[in-house]
Amino acid sequence: MAHPLQLGFQDAASPVMEELLHFHDHALMIVFLISTLVLYIIVAMVSTKLTNKYLLDSQEIEIIWTILPAAILILIALPSLRILYMMDEVNNPHLTIKAMGHQWYWSYEYTDFEELGFDSYMIPTQDLTPGQFRLLEADHRMVIPVESxxxxxxxxxxxxHSWAVPALGVKMDAVPGRLNQAAFSASHPGIFYGQCSEICGANHSFMPIVVEAVPLTHFESWSSLMLQDS
Known part of the structure; x- marks a missing residue:
């Protein structure tokens, strides 16, 4: 598992996040090539004797610098639109969870169960155990089954508020009076951290999100215990 405070992207834990990482590399390579070309042209213009400084027009150059940017935009737009539709697609979800943002904690309701819900508060620094992350641990984790x-x-x-878990490729605003929808699937077991990504007040940075992906049998056992406790 990637360290939640590392620079750059966390390791992908969902198919959508893997696609986003690939698109990031794709777009970054295009930007790198464009920057290299522009730098080369600048160096050439500065260091080369300009024999055609009075050139007024060139049909070939105009065609090239019109078609080439259009082709580059298409190379960026097509995979971007593909990922956008993938992120909006929700086909037969195995589990539906309602996340409600409060000042400053999250509450979760598993709508497929009759009475399965809980509040998730940040664990204070003085109560952390060795190995836990400061400002990122919650007393109740949102547990989900793997590959579902x-x-x-x-x-x-x-x-x-904004419910965001970078490793899962999810970031969705929580708006009062409005119900927004997002979908994801954890590709492997693990614990994935996120935080509210909206400046929602003084304690904005103290409402972490912890998602724990477990095998289906473990999820069934956890849900049974939670229902018994409730």
């Missing part, structure tokens, strides 16, 4: 499509219904009770 999960639909998130996200809203807020008071102000704007």
């Amino acid at each position: 499509p999960v639909r998130m219904l996200i809203s807020a009770e008071d102000v704007l």
Whole structure:
């Protein structure tokens, strides 16, 4: 598992996030090639004797610098649109969870169960155990089964919040009075950290998100224990 505070992207834990990482590399390579070409032209213009400084027009150059940028934009737009539609696609989710943002904690409701819900608060620094991350651990984790499509219904009770887990490729605003939808699927077991990504008040940075992906049998055992406790 990638360290949640590392520079750059975390390791992908969902198919959508893997596609986003590939698109990032694809777009970055195009930007690198364009920057290299522009730098070469600048160096050539500065260091070369300009024999055609009074040239007024060139049909071939105009065709090239019109078609080439259009082709580059298409190379960027097509994979971008593909990923956009993948992120909006929700096909037969195995589990639906409603996340409600409060000042300053999250509450989760598993809508496929009758009475399965809980509040998730940040663990104070003085209560952390060795190996836990400061400002990122929560007293109740959102548990999901591995390789199962999960639909998130996200809203807020008071102000704007944002439910974001970078490793899963999910970031959705929580708007009071509005129910937003997101979908993801964890590709392997693990614990994935996120935080509210909206400046929602003084304690904005103290409402972490912890998603724990476990095998289906473990999820069934966990849900049974939670229902018994409730």
